[in-house]
Amino acid sequence: MPRKHVLLSAALAASLLVAVPGSGTAADTDYTLKVDATKKGAPIDDTMYGVFFEDINRAADGGLHAELVQNRSFEYDPVDNASYTGLTSWAPHSGTLDVVDDSGRLNERNRRHLKLGLPAGVINSGYNSGIAVRSGQRYDFSVWARTDQVSTPLTAAITDPAGTPLGDPVKIDVRGDGWTRYTGTVRAKTSSTTGRLLVTGGGTGTLRLDMVSLMPQDTFKGHGLRRDLAEKIAALKPGFVRFPGGCIVNTGSHHGYEAPNYERRRSFQWKDTIGPVEQRATNWNFWGYNQSYGLGYYEYFQFAEDIGAMPLPVVPALVTGCGQNRATDDPALLQRHVQDTLDLIEFANGPADSTWGRKRAEMGHPEPFGLTHLGVGNEENLPDEFFARFTEFRKAINARYPDITVVSNSGPDDTGATFDRLWQLNRQAGVKMVDEHYYNSPSWFLENNNRYDSYDRNGPKVFLGEYASLDNKFFNALSEASFMTGLERNADVVKLASYAPLLANEDYVQWRPDMIWFNNHASWGSASYEMQKLFMTNVGDHVVPSTASATPSTREPITGAIGLSTWATAATYDDVNVTDAAGRSLFSDDFSAGDTRWTKSGRGAWNVVNGAYVQSDAAAEDTLVTAGDRTWRDYTLNVKATKQSGREGFLVAFGVKDTGNYYWWNLGGWNNTQSAVEKAVGGGKSVLVSDGTRIDTGRTYDVRVEVRGRHVALYLDGQKWGEFTDDEVAEPFRQVVTRDLTTGELIVKVVNAQDNAARTRVDLGVPVSSTARATVLQGRPDDVNTEFAQPIRARHEQVGVASSFTHTFPPNSVTFLRIRSRS
Incomplete structure (x- = not known):
């Protein structure tokens, strides 16, 4: 968990070098933040964020819906999931049981129920590893049941996987052959995350069950x-x-x-x-x-x-x-x-x-x-x-x-x-x-x-x-x-x-x-x-106008190798050629010598067939293979591509750094409804340019990609399909200021999404109290919260402020300063 940093006074903060454990000492980058606190920007509705x-x-059943029994009405079906049956999440304990759909159903939309040949029992394992119960908590059991006997004893118990009870069981006397809802309560005596619900019927004859439920009494x-x-x-x-x-x-x-x-x-x-x-x-x-x-x-x-x-x-x-x-x-x-x-x-x-x-x-x-x-x-x-x-x-x-x-x-x-x-x-x-x-x-x-x-x-x-x-x-x-x-x-x-x-x-x-x-x-x-x-x-209630200086940056040209890929489609590639801006050859492959120059991701079935490179698995996704030099820049890629079968078209990659960082021209994507250039950074993709181009099966297309600096032009069968300039700057230092009318506070919100600390001169332009409440989220960029550790948690501190002051915002952090105005 990242070490907490103490937010010091403005004077000390101006000279502070902030260190993040394991990353060495971060440098400072200087910024200015000017707030026009005398003006009022856009109002912010109370419903802004939801x-x-x-x-x-499983956000509902097995999640926010507190029901602990999975498949409580025996309605699971292969149409929901190929692995499902009416007894999914249930297991026999004794006797004979069968899921039936007959005229004796509970109602028209609850068609299936469980038929037990007595004596018999059935076990439900809930979600995840089992049913979770806490010692001392009460759980309400209910079931719709009917019997062909005058009376049938039914018992419901929460047990561990070995069958040991985790609380006193519920005992019910089911009477008559009409559907009736029966209820009871179990108080857990032992905590468990692997519990089971055991339902048994005694005597002889037939017992029918539906809508078997176990709900904690302690719900929101x-x-x-x-x-x-x-x-x-x-x-x-x-x-x-x-x-x-x-x-x-x-x-x-x-x-x-x-x-x-x-x-x-x-x-x-x-x-x-x-x-x-x-x-x-x-x-x-x-x-x-x-x-x-x-x-x-x-x-x-x-x-x-x-x-x-x-x-x-x-x-x-x-x-x-x-x-x-x-x-x-x-x-x-x-x-x-x-x-x-x-x-x-x-x-x-x-x-x-x-x-x-x-x-x-x-x-x-x-x-x-x-x-x-x-x-x-x-x-x-x-x-x-x-x-x-x-x-x-x-x-x-x-x-x-x-x-x-x-x-x-x-x-x-x-x-x-x-x-x-x-x-x-x-x-x-x-x-x-x-x-x-x-x-x-x-x-x-x-x-x-x-x-x-x-x-x-x-x-x-x-x-x-x-x-x-x-x-x-x-x-x-x-x-x-x-x-x-x-x-x-x-x-x-x-x-x-x-x-x-x-x-x-x-x-x-x-x-x-x-x-x-x-x-x-x-x-x-x-x-x-x-x-x-x-x-x-x-x-806050409304925006307060503010401006901040930008981070010094330079935009390097697009560099990287080339790649070929498919997505739920079989395709053939041939005659791959890469030339530099002067027309000199950087790479050429007609696959007459095999595919030894290509690096495979392990997905798909890539093979050289009849002098062409074929990916034949029409179900495989993201089958990227790459070739060439990651330092290439200002080049032209030509390739012939043919869709053989499947849902989509084909993909031609350029500017490839690795499997998570590249550009590719996705032709016939989204179930062959559109084509687009996508940029992948860290595995996440965004669309840069797109249109409604579809790809015909069996037709060979001439694909050309011209990379010049940060500008890319794309040609399909000799006609310009589109172009873009990837010149947007990933600015790591951003801010917004709002005002809370109830408290009279300015809320200065600063994001510093970089490894350097941001030493910032803040000019509010109005008199303010000498201290402010600071809430900070800070950590390593790769930090992930889990069940067992939450390295990313808010910390709350006091920080010295003034009408004009210097504050160092830590690397990889978001800081909210609530500053009370005295005007």
């Missing part, structure tokens, strides 16, 4: 959410909660959006998720597992209310996104979804005697939830098709609920043809707010602090609904912090922002990075969580 919740990485505000996770989210003091996703919102299957309520592989539809839990649907999850909807729309609204946040639901637009490209062209179906959305608003805001307000009241909340914003769609790749359907939603919502802000979106990336077209359509239609999503490398975030400086102040406002730097190291959090200073500076345009995703169960990861990590017994915030918390709990 959280994005999606059921990804008694509302069924796992306390430690909910408390970590609440500690962020989020202004809004966006739910339920994400890609799960608008991705269906071959059933599309027409699937009946009891079928699977359908889009997330809110009416499936309310009412008694035993009557709710279960559904295939886009991320590869089953979702029980035990955490549904009512619970989302309630959670937002419990933490003082604005609810922001997102509904499907009937156009798929997240790499899929399909639109539903059924007017009746569209109108049903539009009506469902109107019903959702009534469920949230309607009086208790309205149709859907009554359902909310019956669930225990007669007062409205106060919905003000609602999103339609998520990351659609078909901009015109999406916007036509979005317009129908918007028109209907505005007619009945004119005070609701209907949020549109700009597709799945920060730039490109889809992004440009959607922004054009949103501007032309006068849409109030547009949801942007992007995940990029740390360098992109350091280079794009001014992204929103040039946005139209009179156009649609921005909801930055998903963003993150592509890793969970402290340097990623530093780059995000740098970008967030730009978000705050542009708070008149960027009205809402949420890091994504929010939660990740360490044993069920479909995506990283993530803000909060957990297992069945512990949770911990990532470095980005600590950074988000720092910003979200120190926002």
Whole structure:
């Protein structure tokens, strides 16, 4: 854990050399920071920062939803995941048992149940390594059961893996052949992270079970959410909660959006998720597992209310996104979804005697939830098709609920043809707010602090609904912090922002990075969580204008080797030639002598076939092979490329330093819907230029890349496809200043994302108190918070300040100074 540094007085700080253990002594770089504290910049809404919740990485079942039994209603199915059966997470203990789907089902949408030939027993292992219980805590057991006997004894016990009880069992007398809910409570006498739930039935005959549940009594505000996770989210003091996703919102299957309520592989539809839990649907999850909807729309609204946040639901637009490209062209179906959305608003805001307000009241909340914003769609790749359907939603919502802000979106990336077209359509239609999503490398975030400086102040406002730097190291959090200073500076345009995703169960990861990590017994915030918390709990009421000097830097030309790759595609390459700017040959390979000059990554099946270089595995991803010299500069690369089969096209790399740092021209990417140049830094990619070029199977393309300095021109079959100049500077020193009107404090927020300390002359221009409260996050760039060590934690100190003073901001740090003005 990094050694703590004492923040000294201004006089001493001016001459301080700050050292980081293991990195030697860092040099100082001199900066100036001028604050115009007499002026007022953009106001910052209380809802500026929020959280994005999606059921990804087992964020709901096995996560925020406190239910401890996995597959509690025996509905797991191979359509959810190829490895699933109705008994996934269950194991026989004794007797005979079978998962059945017959006329004796609990209800139409809860079709399967467990049939036991008595005497018999069954064991559930929960999530992760088992069911976690704590000594002294109480756990509520419940089950729906029926028997063909007059009476059947049922016992429920929490045990260790060897079968030793961890508390006194629950004993129940099941009576009669009608479904009845039975309950009991277990008090754990021993703590365990590997517990099991053992359910046994005695006597003879047949016992049927469904909706087997074990819930801790100690949940967040008694509302069924796992306390430690909910408390970590609440500690962020989020202004809004966006739910339920994400890609799960608008991705269906071959059933599309027409699937009946009891079928699977359908889009997330809110009416499936309310009412008694035993009557709710279960559904295939886009991320590869089953979702029980035990955490549904009512619970989302309630959670937002419990933490003082604005609810922001997102509904499907009937156009798929997240790499899929399909639109539903059924007017009746569209109108049903539009009506469902109107019903959702009534469920949230309607009086208790309205149709859907009554359902909310019956669930225990007669007062409205106060919905003000609602999103339609998520990351659609078909901009015109999406916007036509979005317009129908918007028109209907505005007619009945004119005070609701209907949020549109700009597709799945920060730039490109889809992004440009959607922004054009949103501007032309006068849409109030547009949801942007992007995940990029740390360098992109350091280079794009001014992204929103040039946005139209009179156009649609921005909801930055998903963003993150592509890793969970402290340097990623530093780059995000740098970008967030730009978000705050542009708070008149960027009205809402949420890091994504929010939660990740360490044993069920479909995506990283993530803000909060957990297992069945512990949770911990990532470095980005600590950074988000720092910003979200120190926002301020308005921006105070400020300027800072830049870091001296030089831009070296693009240098690096060359590479070839594929992604879920088989392709052939031939006649690779590299020449310098004068036309002299640097490298030439027609593969007549094999592939000994190429370095393989180990992915894919690369072989020389008939004098060409073939990658034949159409399922392999990121199969990069490289050749040449990493010091090459100012060169031209020519290659012939042919797609043989698969979902995408082919990739030609240049400026290759190593497997995590390069540029590549991705032709026919994103399921062959667009082409783009991507820049990879530290393994994280960002798009520099793109268009809608698709690649034909079996056609040979002449690919040419001309690298000159930091300018690159790209040619396809002799025609210029595009060009770019990679001249953005990854500025490590950024700042923003805001004012807290309640406390009368200036909040000076400084990011120093470099190994050098930043000795800074700060000029506030107004009289201030002599001391300020400092909150600092500091560490090594590669530091990662884990269950067992959290090197990135905020520290709080007092620091000397004045109207004009010098302060040394430590290397690789973010510092917030709360300075009380005396004027």
